Amino acid sequence: MTTDKKIRPIHEYVEGILGGNRILLSRAITMIESKKPEHQSLAQEIIEKCLPHTGHSIRIGITGSPGVGKSTFIEAFGTYLIREQKRKTAVLAIDPTSQKSHGSILGDKTRMDKLSINENAFIRPSPAGESLGGVATKTRETMLLCEAAGFNTILIETVGVGQSEIAVHSMVDFFLLLLLPGAGDELQGIKRGIVEMADLIAINKTDGDQIDLAKSARKDYSMALHLFPEKESGWTPKAVTCSSQEKEGMADIWQLLLDFQQLTLANDWFENNRKQQLKNWFYDLIDLGLKHWFYRDVEIKQELRTIEKKVVAGKISAAKAVSQLLEKLI
Amino acid sequence: MTTDKKIRPIHEYVEGILGGNRILLSRAITMIESKKPEHQSLAQEIIEKCLPHTGHSIRIGITGSPGVGKSTFIEAFGTYLIREQKRKTAVLAIDPTSQKSHGSILGDKTRMDKLSINENAFIRPSPAGESLGGVATKTRETMLLCEAAGFNTILIETVGVGQSEIAVHSMVDFFLLLLLPGAGDELQGIKRGIVEMADLIAINKTDGDQIDLAKSARKDYSMALHLFPEKESGWTPKAVTCSSQEKEGMADIWQLLLDFQQLTLANDWFENNRKQQLKNWFYDLIDLGLKHWFYRDVEIKQELRTIEKKVVAGKISAAKAVSQLLEKLI
Numbered sequence: 001m002t003t004d005k006k007i008r009p010i011h012e013y014v015e016g017i018l019g020g021n022r023i024l025l026s027r028a029i030t031m032i033e034s035k036k037p038e039h040q041s042l043a044q045e046i047i048e049k050c051l052p053h054t055g056h057s058i059r060i061g062i063t064g065s066p067g068v069g070k071s072t073f074i075e076a077f078g079t080y081l082i083r084e085q086k087r088k089t090a091v092l093a094i095d096p097t098s099q100k101s102h103g104s105i106l107g108d109k110t111r112m113d114k115l116s117i118n119e120n121a122f123i124r125p126s127p128a129g130e131s132l133g134g135v136a137t138k139t140r141e142t143m144l145l146c147e148a149a150g151f152n153t154i155l156i157e158t159v160g161v162g163q164s165e166i167a168v169h170s171m172v173d174f175f176l177l178l179l180l181p182g183a184g185d186e187l188q189g190i191k192r193g194i195v196e197m198a199d200l201i202a203i204n205k206t207d208g209d210q211i212d213l214a215k216s217a218r219k220d221y222s223m224a225l226h227l228f229p230e231k232e233s234g235w236t237p238k239a240v241t242c243s244s245q246e247k248e249g250m251a252d253i254w255q256l257l258l259d260f261q262q263l264t265l266a267n268d269w270f271e272n273n274r275k276q277q278l279k280n281w282f283y284d285l286i287d288l289g290l291k292h293w294f295y296r297d298v299e300i301k302q303e304l305r306t307i308e309k310k311v312v313a314g315k316i317s318a319a320k321a322v323s324q325l326l327e328k329l330i
Numbered sequence: 331m332t333t334d335k336k337i338r339p340i341h342e343y344v345e346g347i348l349g350g351n352r353i354l355l356s357r358a359i360t361m362i363e364s365k366k367p368e369h370q371s372l373a374q375e376i377i378e379k380c381l382p383h384t385g386h387s388i389r390i391g392i393t394g395s396p397g398v399g400k401s402t403f404i405e406a407f408g409t410y411l412i413r414e415q416k417r418k419t420a421v422l423a424i425d426p427t428s429q430k431s432h433g434s435i436l437g438d439k440t441r442m443d444k445l446s447i448n449e450n451a452f453i454r455p456s457p458a459g460e461s462l463g464g465v466a467t468k469t470r471e472t473m474l475l476c477e478a479a480g481f482n483t484i485l486i487e488t489v490g491v492g493q494s495e496i497a498v499h500s501m502v503d504f505f506l507l508l509l510l511p512g513a514g515d516e517l518q519g520i521k522r523g524i525v526e527m528a529d530l531i532a533i534n535k536t537d538g539d540q541i542d543l544a545k546s547a548r549k550d551y552s553m554a555l556h557l558f559p560e561k562e563s564g565w566t567p568k569a570v571t572c573s574s575q576e577k578e579g580m581a582d583i584w585q586l587l588l589d590f591q592q593l594t595l596a597n598d599w600f601e602n603n604r605k606q607q608l609k610n611w612f613y614d615l616i617d618l619g620l621k622h623w624f625y626r627d628v629e630i631k632q633e634l635r636t637i638e639k640k641v642v643a644g645k646i647s648a649a650k651a652v653s654q655l656l657e658k659l660i
Contacts, residue, residue, distance in 0.1 A: 047647050055644065141649070275642045282641045285652040290620040293660060311612045312605045314385065317377050319471070322615040330623060 010042065014049040017149045022122060025149045032141050033127040047141055050148035055274070057147045058261055059154045061168040063194065064178030069204045070157055072244040073178055075112045078155065080250035082120045087153040090146035091115070094139050094158045094168050095126035122151060133288050136167040140281060143171065169197050170277055173270060174260055176253075178204045179221070181214035196228050199237050200256055202249065206241035214241045233269045235260050300329060340372065344379040347479045352452060355479045362471045363457040377471055380478035385604070387477045388591055389484045391498040393524065394508030399534045400487055402574040403508055405442045410580035411483055412450045420481035421445070424469050424488045424498050425456035452481055463618050466497040470611065473501065499527050500607055503600060504590055506583075508534045509551070511544035526558050529567050530586055532579065536571035544571045563599040565590050630659060 008024075016024030031043035064070050074091055081087040091112070115121045124146075127138045143154050156172055158164045169175050177198035195201070201221045206214035221239035231237070238256055242249025264270040294300060307325060310316045338354075346354030361373035394400050404421055411417040421442070445451045454476075457468045473484050486502055488494045499505055507528035525531070531551045536544035551569035561567070568586055572579025594600040624630060637655060640646045 044647065044649050044653070048650055051644060051647055137649070144647075278642050278644075278648065279638060282638060282648045282651060285648050286624065286655065287617075287621065289652045289656050290624055291617065293656060294616065294620055308609060308612060312608050314381060314608075317374065317381055317474075318608065318612045318615050319374055319467070320378055321612060322619045323374070325616065326619050326623060 007038075007042065010045050010049065013042075013046045017046070017050055017145055018053060020150045022119075022149070025122070025145060026124075028145055029124060029142050032138050032145070043141070047144055050145055053148040054144045055147060057152045057154050058174065058257065059143065059156065059172040060257065061156050061158065061165070061172035061175045062178065063158045063165050063168065063175070064204070065180075066159060068178045068180055069244050070178060071112055073202070073204055073242070074155055074157060075115050076244040076247050077250050077253065078112070078115045078121055079118070080247065081153055081254065082115075082118055084251070085254060086120075088120045088122075088151045089115075089153040089155060090122040090124070090143070090151035091155045091157065092124050092139050092142055092146070093126040094132075094135050094156060094164050122146060122149070132163055132167055133284065135164075136171070137281075137285065137288065139167075140171050165194050165197065170280060173264070173273065174199050174257060176200045176202060178202050179217070180205055181210045181217050195224070198225075199231075199233075199235055199260060200253065201225065201237070201239040202253060203239065203241045204244055206249070207243040207246050211241075217241075233260075233264050233273065234267050235263055294329070297329065300325065303328070337368075337372065340375050340379065343372075343376045347376070347380055347475055348383060350480045352449075352479070355452070355475060356454075358475055359454060359472050362468050362475075373471070377474055380475055383478040384474045385477060387482045387484050388504065388587065389473065389486065389502040390587065391486050391488065391495070391502035391505045392508065393488050393495050393498065393505070394534070395510075396489060398508045398510055399574055400508060401442055403532075403534055403572070404485055404487060405445050406574040406577050407580050407583065408442070408445045408451055408485065409448070410577065411584065412445075412448055414581070415584060416450075417483040418450045418452075418481045419445075419483040419485060420452040420454070420473070420476035421485045421487065422454050422469050422472055422476070423456040424462075424465050424486060424494050452476060452479070462493055462497055463614065465494075466501070467611075467615065467618065469497075470501050495524050495527065500610060503594070503603065504529050504587060506530045506532060508532050509547070510535055511540045511547050525554070528555075529561075529563075529565055529590060530583065531555065531567070531569040532583060533569065533571045534574055536579070537573040537576050541571075547571075563590075563594050563603065564597050565593055624659070627659065630655065633658070 013024050013028045017028060028043065028046050031039040031046070034040065034043070062070060062074065078089045078091060081089050112123060116123050124142060127135055130138065139156065143156070146154060154172075156168050158168045165175075175197050177194060177200070179201055181203055203214045203217050203221070218239045218241050225237045225239060228237070240249055240252055240256070242253060261270065264273070303325060307316070307321045311318050311321050343354050343358050347358060358373065358376050361369040361376070364370065364373070392400060392404065408419045408421060411419045442453060446453050454472060457465055460468065469486065473486070476484060484502075486498050488498045495505075505527050507524060507530070509531055511533055533544045533547050533551070548569045548571050555567045555569060558567070570579060570582050570586070572583060591600065594603070633655060637646070637651045641648050641651050
């Protein structure tokens with residue numbers, strides 16, 4: 001059994017992933033998430049080899065406040081995609097809060113019990129113990145490997161608080177915001193900027209005695225969405241109702257996704273947006289790389305503490321301290 | 331006349347600033363804002379020499395949506411501070427939007443006509459043509475020189491949109507949020523995070539037929555402020571009404587500032603917060619410095635374009651491209 005766990009040659013991972021081998025896919029993702037330099041460089045080689053086989057998917061970001069039913073929605077929507085649309089669906093997450101609580105979203109796979117055992121689904125929780133920048137990079141790389149493994153629908157879940165939606169938005173084609181019936185209360189928890197990012201608002205839990213409330217919320221959001229400036233994609237954001245419990249509304253949502261894709265493929269936004277995202281990611285990685293390099297330098301670490309004390313004590317200006325540090329290094 | 335404009339020896343600037351010479355203070359700030367390396371290094375020397383004379387002030391951040399009457403408030407509050415409290419007051423601004431519109435806040439000094447001609451006031455608009463990080467650094471350095479010149483009250487204005495409040499919050503002791511009467515409408519334009527940062531909410535334009543509305547808004551905000559988690563400073567945020575037009579409420583606001591200062595000096599938060607801010611600033615400057623150095627390298631600039639194209643074309647992974655770039659440089 002232990003031989004299975006050891007590191008294999010790169011080509012075995014690559015061939016495995018391209019052949020749709022989920023175990024090797026998982027192991028490669030573990031390399032991506034690993035802090036060990038040898039795992040890191042192996043992961044980079046695997047990604048490099050898989051690169052020509054990536055991109056053939058629709059990438060969907062899904063957000064919403066805690067309690068809106070994201071997991072139940074993804075279970076229902078993912079199952080619909082696999083059964084009715086024959087789509088291979090990967091579910092990833094960006095959740096920087098998991099580093100604190102260790103309660104990563106998607107971490108509790110039992111919340112998606114049907115989806116997690118489906119052979120056409122692949123569920124991977126948010127990597128733990130990372131900054132948002134780190135989590136986003138790892139999720140993006142994981143997405144590429146999933147695409148290479150033949151997953152043509154990528155769902156990236158995030159929590160509806162903080163900066164993580166911006167990270168998800170920067171790596172998906174389409175951004176879906178889940179809300180609850182009861183528009184007014186809901187808007188307080190969701191930042192205006194997130195509503196502006198949405199391509200589709202789905203009022204979840206449209207079932208039981210909430211149907212009327214949900215329908216009226218849908219109308220309100222439809223109106224509100226028209227007040228935002230037109231999107232570069234040329235797409236007019238929509239609002240729909242759905243019930244993850246009753247598995248209703250899934251076909252409508254999928255149809256809207258197809259409409260969106262058709263429109264944005266035709267007007268070249270789909271391709272241009274991905275290129276722009278790739279470019280931004282490249283520059284984000286440069287920033288991360290520079291910091292990583294700077295703070296790894298052992299001499300700098302020692303110097304940093306001494307000089308930080310001087311700065312805080314007001315004995316040297318922050319700017320001068322930084323010039324001195326950088327001069328020494330460069 | 332032209333000899334006045336030429337660069338003087340460092341000690342002349344320093345002595346001038348410490349002696350309260352506003353012309354030399356202005357010129358030194360112009361050096362801070364200059365892009366020329368010789369001005370930059372001169373500015374750093376001046377700051378360094380002034381450093382022992384900084385910090386003896388209360389630093390107050392002031393924010394609010396456009397239209398809330400920030401300039402009129404600062405005119406009224408600044409005049410009150412100078413006349414009634416004999417405080418020397420400097421008014422600075424952080425407005426990264428000014429780089430686009432060239433219509434910097436505070437740029438139009440006529441909006442503060444009484445204050446701008448008062449010899450105990452010093453007004454300096456937001457530096458233009460900079461990123462938020464750059465603007466924030468320059469404003470912070472300007473604040474230090476103002477303190478060295480004897481200004482013991484620093485008001486830093488910002489617009490109530492985007493990330494600039496976080497920048498202001500990171501360099502002040504006390505954060506004042508101006509709102510208009512009519513609580514519900516107002517909250518939509520102001521992000522929840524900004525309300526959470528506030529030490530004081532002042533309902534401006536409490537005059538004419540808006541007095542009742544303002545009083546009821548004050549009550550609502552007082553209640554809302556109690557719902558937020560307790561602040562590290564130990565201070566309970568307050569809500570008051572004021573009228574910049576009628577110059578009412580200024581003494582109350584000043585009294586609350588004194589209460590705040592007394593409390594936080596006693597529990598050491600005042601000093602500890604400044605130390606923490608200085609530390610954070612130091613690390614922000616390291617980030618800025620690393621980027622600056624990286625993108626200034628001419629070889630890198632050429633290489634960057636070539637490699638960016640490869641990344642966007644999917645010929646090389648972003649991570650591998652970045653490692654190659656950094657390896658070459660380091």
